[in-house]
Amino acid sequence: MTSISESYDRLHPRSAQLYQQALQLFPSGVTHDIRFLPPFPLYVERASGCRKWDVDGNEIIDYVMGHGALLLGHSHPALVKAVTEQIARGTHYGACHELELAWGGWVQQLIPSAERVRFTSSGTEATLMAIRLARAYTGRDRILKFDFHFHGWHDNVVGARYADSDLRRASGVPAAALGSQVTVPQNDIGLVEHTLAEDPEIAAVIVEPTGASWGTLPLAPGFLAQLREMTQRFGVLLIFDEVVTGFRVSPGGAQKLYNVIPDLTCLAKILAGGLPGGAVAGRRDILSLIEFRADMEWNFSRRVVHPGTFNANPLSAAAGTAVLPLIADGEAQAHADAMAERLVQGMNDVLEKRGIPGCVYGLSSMFHIVLGKESPRPRRGIEWPWQAANGAPPPRTELSVSLALRRGCLNNGLDLMGLGGGLVSAVHQPADIDASIEGFDRTLVQMQEEGIL
Numbered sequence: 333m334t335s336i337s338e339s340y341d342r343l344h345p346r347s348a349q350l351y352q353q354a355l356q357l358f359p360s361g362v363t364h365d366i367r368f369l370p371p372f373p374l375y376v377e378r379a380s381g382c383r384k385w386d387v388d389g390n391e392i393i394d395y396v397m398g399h400g401a402l403l404l405g406h407s408h409p410a411l412v413k414a415v416t417e418q419i420a421r422g423t424h425y426g427a428c429h430e431l432e433l434a435w436g437g438w439v440q441q442l443i444p445s446a447e448r449v450r451f452t453s454s455g456t457e458a459t460l461m462a463i464r465l466a467r468a469y470t471g472r473d474r475i476l477k478f479d480f481h482f483h484g485w486h487d488n489v490v491g492a493r494y495a496d497s498d499l500r501r502a503s504g505v506p507a508a509a510l511g512s513q514v515t516v517p518q519n520d521i522g523l524v525e526h527t528l529a530e531d532p533e534i535a536a537v538i539v540e541p542t543g544a545s546w547g548t549l550p551l552a553p554g555f556l557a558q559l560r561e562m563t564q565r566f567g568v569l570l571i572f573d574e575v576v577t578g579f580r581v582s583p584g585g586a587q588k589l590y591n592v593i594p595d596l597t598c599l600a601k602i603l604a605g606g607l608p609g610g611a612v613a614g615r616r617d618i619l620s621l622i623e624f625r626a627d628m629e630w631n632f633s634r635r636v637v638h639p640g641t642f643n644a645n646p647l648s649a650a651a652g653t654a655v656l657p658l659i660a661d662g663e664a665q666a667h668a669d670a671m672a673e674r675l676v677q678g679m680n681d682v683l684e685k686r687g688i689p690g691c692v693y694g695l696s697s698m699f700h701i702v703l704g705k706e707s708p709r710p711r712r713g714i715e716w717p718w719q720a721a722n723g724a725p726p727p728r729t730e731l732s733v734s735l736a737l738r739r740g741c742l743n744n745g746l747d748l749m750g751l752g753g754g755l756v757s758a759v760h761q762p763a764d765i766d767a768s769i770e771g772f773d774r775t776l777v778q779m780q781e782e783g784i785l
């Protein structure tokens with residue numbers, strides 16, 4: 333019997349070779365934390381639709397989908413046309429341009445809270461700017477966030493509690509930045525109320541509106557509405573981090589889906605159609621702090637400054653302007669959701685058939701896999717009973733099992749994201765999903781044979 337590791341090495345010799353070069357260049361040979369996959373990650377040569385091909389010629393059905401940026405799949409024809417035409421016209425004017433108006437207009441039209449929009453280069457920059465605006469607007473310093481919610485990697489958000497313990501995931505972050513964050517478990521509105529009442533220095537509450545880490549821990553129904561009411565009562569701003577959920581869970585994001593309108597919204601990923609880009613959108617009076625006013629002139633101390641070489645760059649604007657109209661009616665999302673449901677149910681059937689403890693669950697077109705742990709499976713649809721998650725850390729597969737799952741799935745033609753899960757797009761078709769379920773089944777059988785499960 334060939335083991336998963338042996339097959340992985342045998343199928344991917346060129347990737348192994350390139351990784352040796354990479355180790356001389358990049359820390360751990362990778363350029364993003366979640367691309368780290370021992371003994372080596374795959375090197376991809378090209379991608380199209382829901383598939384990508386690695387440098388060894390293996391065809392893979394993709395569930396990373398540009399870390400969630402590619403709701404319309406890789407290299408959608410409309411995107412290729414728009415970006416190709418734009419590149420010939422210039423990639424950076426160092427000036428205003430009409431495409432940024434069209435792009436911002438789509439954001440304003442689709443995202444309910446977007447009275448005003450400011451483009452950034454990434455989701456991390458979007459949460460950085462939202463937090464700075466909240467501090468400037470309220471004159472307070474601290475931010476309330478939730479355990480396991482991810483908002484990028486800048487100093488204001490990485491230090492928060494992320495593990496079962498109070499471990500602060502924050503090497504290199506100044507103590508002052510850590511001290512400006514208060515982190516509490518999600519779904520406990522009483523604790524939020526208590527914290528806001530006790531701490532008059534809190535400027536804003538920031539939340540992933542489908543729960544921690546793109547829904548790994550779902551939010552209790554009604555929690556967002558409670559947060560809205562509570563923040564208003566205490567004069568605290570509410571920030572939705574819709575970097576993943578924006579345009580995905582509905583064309584207007586989670587705020588449209590749940591009909592809860594935050595003061596500020598952070599966007600990225602789908603916003604820029606697969607190119608780099610982010611934005612803060614929100615209340616006009618809050619974003620007006622970026623405005624130049626006659627009495628301020630260039631006095632930087634009195635306004636929120638915001639340069640940024642690649643803000644609203646023409647290529648990202650072209651990509652975003654090509655993609656957003658195509659997802660505005662909700663059909664792309666409905667298809668992606670249906671494909672995710674087919675995948676999740678098929679994967680849960682495999683777990684059932686093979687007698688493996690664990691579950692696959694998710695929300696909209698996002699899914700998460702837990703293996704080797706007793707866990708309730710979604711009874712209908714794909715949503716996990718949120719009560720099961722209440723107060724607890726996200727259910728996680730043991731690291732060694734996750735890594736074997738990822739390698740095994742790659743051997744069997746599907747690429748999962750991070751430690752197991754992924755994002756489904758509007759171009760995945762039933763046949764792709766069924767092939768993925770079969771690949772998942774083959775992987776689990778191999779894992780059982782090897783005693784990994």
Ligand SMILES: Cc1ncc(COP(=O)(O)O)c(C=O)c1O
Nearest residue numbers: 454455456482483484575576600
């Ligand atoms: C919810 C959320 N916020 C912020 C970010 C950071 O975005 P970026 O990677 O574009 O900096 C991410 C990235 O995955 C995210 O998932």
